[in-house]
Amino acid sequence: MRKIPPSTRRSGCPLNASVEMVGDRWSLLIVRDIMLGGASTYAEFLNGHERIATNILADRLRKLMKDGIIRAVPDPTDGRKRLYRLTGRGIDLAPVLTEMVLWAAGHEATGNRALTQQMRDKKKFLTGIRKRWQA
């Protein structure tokens, strides 16, 4: 696995590196929309349940690309548009998403029980995600 060189982070702690990259209100929701919801266009992200604002979406997409978590490819049906895909690094966020979902679902009455149920078998769920994305 290629590691990027150490950057100018507030500390060398790997948890700090994680929160500097995805520790905000929106980045992981965008990753979720791609990974689990099959979203790939700007319009699809805007239509997410949480109603992200356009300026925040644009900023987060830029930051996720800078951090190598997603990449943009031209839409083959319309070259002026871009499709957003997860990189290997982005796919590797699946266990983080899983644990965050299970944590909240364990402590609060949340919706989307089908997803939570699937995630409880972590190994099977993560294998499925990796297979789908590496295809």
Place this chain on the structure above:
Amino acid sequence: MRKIPPSTRRSGCPLNASVEMVGDRWSLLIVRDIMLGGASTYAEFLNGHERIATNILADRLRKLMKDGIIRAVPDPTDGRKRLYRLTGRGIDLAPVLTEMVLWAAGHEATGNRALTQQMRDKKKFLTGIRKRWQA
């Protein structure tokens, strides 16, 4: 496990509930300082490697208490001071922290290799954390 009633969140998705509670630059670092660094006082949090600002620290401690992730107890050696402890819900964040650490350590040259190494045996690491905190 007692679940709090559904609240006014942007969506019913459990991932959204998680990012509304701990999806910011600092909350998980405070949880880390208590869980792994043995920090419990305001001064100890301020001394963390990432140099959190006092006003942000005060705000995040308040929010973490509101969300039932930490609780404050009077310092037995000085009744005017408070000690911050993790609740059961806070301890249950250990798998989230673990996956975030392993994700960053897998993709970036980070420090604190001893911790990362320990976390690679997830089961053992999480059992250790739970045991220590439930004692």
